Amino acid sequence: MSFELAEGVAVLERTPRVLREMLDGLPSVWTDADEGPDTWSPYVIIGHLIHGERADWIPRARIILAQGPDRRFTPFDRFAQFRESEGKSLGELLDELARLRADSLATLAEWRLTDAQLALEGEHPAFGRVTLRQLLSCWVAHDLGHIAQIGRVMAKRYRDDVGPWRAYLPVMDR
């Protein structure tokens, strides 16, 4: 096991800035690119991350920390962003993510979590019992996975353009 709270936070606080550098001001051929039907563009992914700040990480951590009689998490809506991002520019979404993430991390810092608290459990609707440590490490890995996804989605725009170099670019076939 590798998770340490301060190291995880060091990644979480960077994510909005990383995504801004990757995407803000880019032509929409990049930010609306996807990998085919039912796959997500960078624009869609930013909306998904925003919904996570509102509905997933901190709200679920609160349920665990409260240790009430019902510790079951509300199921996460993986499609909320198609509704919630409507009419918003990518720049607005990036600002919103930065604001929400800063709030989330301020809350997390105020909690001054102990190892004992990190071991507390909640109930995931599909997996059953999960710990706060697992939830927080998942938050970090989830950010990184979506950063990787955005790089991959964008790279694939040039799948044919690179000609024979495709053989040296494993990202094209992931």
Next chain:
Amino acid sequence: MSFELAEGVAVLERTPRVLREMLDGLPSVWTDADEGPDTWSPYVIIGHLIHGERADWIPRARIILAQGPDRRFTPFDRFAQFRESEGKSLGELLDELARLRADSLATLAEWRLTDAQLALEGEHPAFGRVTLRQLLSCWVAHDLGHIAQIGRVMAKRYRDDVGPWRAYLPVMDR
């Protein structure tokens, strides 16, 4: 085919800033993490990108544009960074990449490439004939692939920590 020079440049010019936001100042548990024997850490990847600026993209473009009798590229050393990064901090490497990339893009801009020039060919040591358009689109995709790789390598540090959530994180098993 999707490649348009201005759109590609919009990605290339962002890469040093994206990598700085992802990595600069992070604990070395992140920047030295890898996926196992003979895989690359973020630190190693930055050195590889630096070597690409020096030895790959612009030098190969020059060979193509010159259209001399020998248009064969010098083989690229995929391990140069293990020598060239020695003794350098990650912060130094990120600065070096930013400087070299700015120089590369200044050269590219000065060339004011035409469609006819983008169709000119060089000789890749393994693939044979490749066009300047393929080389430049590969440069962009190569950046994006390594950004995706860094996200993936970092996410995998928490492969076990996330517990049952691993089933929802495809990045963990790529």
